[in-house]
Amino acid sequence: MTTSAQQRGIARCTECGxxxxxxxxxxNSVASCPRCNVALSFRKPxxxxxxxxxxxAAIALLLPANILPILTVxxxxxxDPDTIxxxxxxxxxxxxxxxxxxxxxxxxxxxxxxLVILIxxxxxxxxxxxxxxxxxxxxxxFIHFIGRWSMLDLFMISILVTLVHLGNIATVESGPAATAxxxxxxxxxxxxxxxxxxxxxxxxxx
Amino acid sequence: xxxxxxxxxxxLWHSAKHTDTISFAAAISGLILFYPAxxxxxxKFSMVGQNxxxxxxxxxxxxxxxxxKMLAILILLCSLIAPLMHLLLTAVVCLSIRLNHFPPHFPxxxxxxxxxxxxxxxxxxxxxxxxxxxKMMHDGDVSVSGGTYCLCALLLCVILSxxxxxxxxxxxxxxxxxxx
Ligand SMILES: [Zn+2]
Numbered sequence: 381m382t383t384s385a386q387q388r389g390i391a392r393c394t395e396c397g398x399x400x401x402x403x404x405x406x407x408n409s410v411a412s413c414p415r416c417n418v419a420l421s422f423r424k425p426x427x428x429x430x431x432x433x434x435x436x437a438a439i440a441l442l443l444p445a446n447i448l449p450i451l452t453v454x455x456x457x458x459x460d461p462d463t464i465x466x467x468x469x470x471x472x473x474x475x476x477x478x479x480x481x482x483x484x485x486x487x488x489x490x491x492x493x494x495l496v497i498l499i500x501x502x503x504x505x506x507x508x509x510x511x512x513x514x515x516x517x518x519x520x521x522f523i524h525f526i527g528r529w530s531m532l533d534l535f536m537i538s539i540l541v542t543l544v545h546l547g548n549i550a551t552v553e554s555g556p557a558a559t560a561x562x563x564x565x566x567x568x569x570x571x572x573x574x575x576x577x578x579x580x581x582x583x584x585x586x
Numbered sequence: 587x588x589x590x591x592x593x594x595x596x597x598l599w600h601s602a603k604h605t606d607t608i609s610f611a612a613a614i615s616g617l618i619l620f621y622p623a624x625x626x627x628x629x630k631f632s633m634v635g636q637n638x639x640x641x642x643x644x645x646x647x648x649x650x651x652x653x654x655k656m657l658a659i660l661i662l663l664c665s666l667i668a669p670l671m672h673l674l675l676t677a678v679v680c681l682s683i684r685l686n687h688f689p690p691h692f693p694x695x696x697x698x699x700x701x702x703x704x705x706x707x708x709x710x711x712x713x714x715x716x717x718x719x720x721k722m723m724h725d726g727d728v729s730v731s732g733g734t735y736c737l738c739a740l741l742l743c744v745i746l747s748x749x750x751x752x753x754x755x756x757x758x759x760x761x762x763x764x765x766x
Contacts, residue, residue, distance in 0.1 A: 382592045382593060395697055396693075396696075396697070396753075396757050397753070397754060397757070398757070415693075415757060415761055416693045416697070416757075417693075453725075455633075455725060471721065474724060476720055476721070479716075479717055479720045479721065482713070482717060483717060486713075513593070513594075514593075514594065514595075517593075517594040528707050528710055529710055529713075531664060531707050531710045531711075531714075532710050532713055532714050532717065533714075534657060534660070534661060535661065535665065535707075535710060535711045535713075535714030536714040536717045536718050536721070537657075538645035538646065538648070538649050538657070538661050538714075539628065539629065539640055539645055539714055539715060539718040540718050540721070540722070541645070541648055541649065541652065542638075542640035542641075542644050542645040542648045543629050543631045543638050543639065543640040543718065543722070544631055544638055544722065544725075545638050545648070546631075546633060546636040546637075546638050547636070549633055549634055549636050550633055550636075550725065550726070553652070554649070554652065554654055554657070558654060558657055559654065559656050559657055562656060562657050562660050563656075566660065577594075581593050581594070
């Protein structure tokens with residue numbers, strides 16, 4: 381059984397990483413980091429509330445992001461709007477399986493997986509579920525690492541819209557789902573950032 | 587030697603003495619490469635005699651005029667402002683440490699550098715170029731242009747300058763040498 385820094389009254393600054401002794405303060409006073417002057421606390425403040433708020437908002441926006449069209453390729457006046465999923469299917473049937481897999485992972489698997497893992501981690505903390513702490517930490521590191529790759533689709537849209545801009549011959553237009561999807565990506569990034577993985581380990585100390 | 591967290595096994599501390607020379611050099615090279623990387627055409631596309639091309643900055647501009655303003659701002663942040671500020675602040679921080687001269691805003695610079703680093707997503711943009719290339723392969727002639735090479739070199743600089751930068755060491759250096 382290890383002793384946590386919190387049990388010894390040591391807090392780590394969220395900005396600069398300096399460890400300092402945090403005295404037992406009243407409700408209204410704040411201690412600040414001796415190195416960089418940021419307010420100190422043992423854990424990220426309101427970590428769970430913030431993560432839940434961002435996660436719920438992201439789930440709500442996941443629906444329009446997947447139902448509405450995200451991209452329309454028009455060549456010679458013809459072209460159907462594509463949703464994220466139909467774009468992947470089109471790539472798959474035109475024998476571009478590798479790219480289809482990359483787009484599927486970045487635009488569908490990553491956001492959904494990220495939200496599912498975040499919900500699991502938050503439930504573990506809130507309901508004190510007896511899941512392996514080490515595995516939960518690995519999951520957290522995983523979503524922290526893969527989150528940014530969801531931006532892939534948005535960058536690709538920006539590239540295609542500019543590249544294929546040939547008047548009557550061929551154009552690419554972005555759809556309303558692009559904005560919704562961008563919001564999902566940003567919200568999941570914020571949700572993962574506001575979650576404090578130390579809360580998982582704190583369960584063992586109680 | 588290194589110290590690890592007894593619970594989650596994350597590395598907490600290294601005994602090796604680091605040098606930020608590579609980080610500094612990579613940041614300077616990245617800043618030099620920045621202008622060509624964002625303005626030169628990345629891909630060229632031609633279809634029945636008509637040609638089109640795109641650059642990083644052109645892509646953001648087109649999103650903006652096509653009323654995708656939120657998206658344009660997000661792409662501007664992740665692919666242009668964040669990498670640029672990350673390199674600039676890395677160079678400035680390394681220079682301050684080298685000259686042993688710490689302006690009053692040094693702690694803020696160090697914090698902004700970390701924030702910018704977390705929003706810099708050039709490696710994802712590079713993957714976006716590959717996906718766009720393959721996607722349009724069947725519809726017309728796509729070719730890689732100068733901007734892609736500059737962008738790849740820039741990406742290498744961004745990775746090197748963040749890999750060889752040691753934040754804790756920079757903080758400690760400032761703490762020991764800051765003007766009273
Ligand atoms: Zn601090």
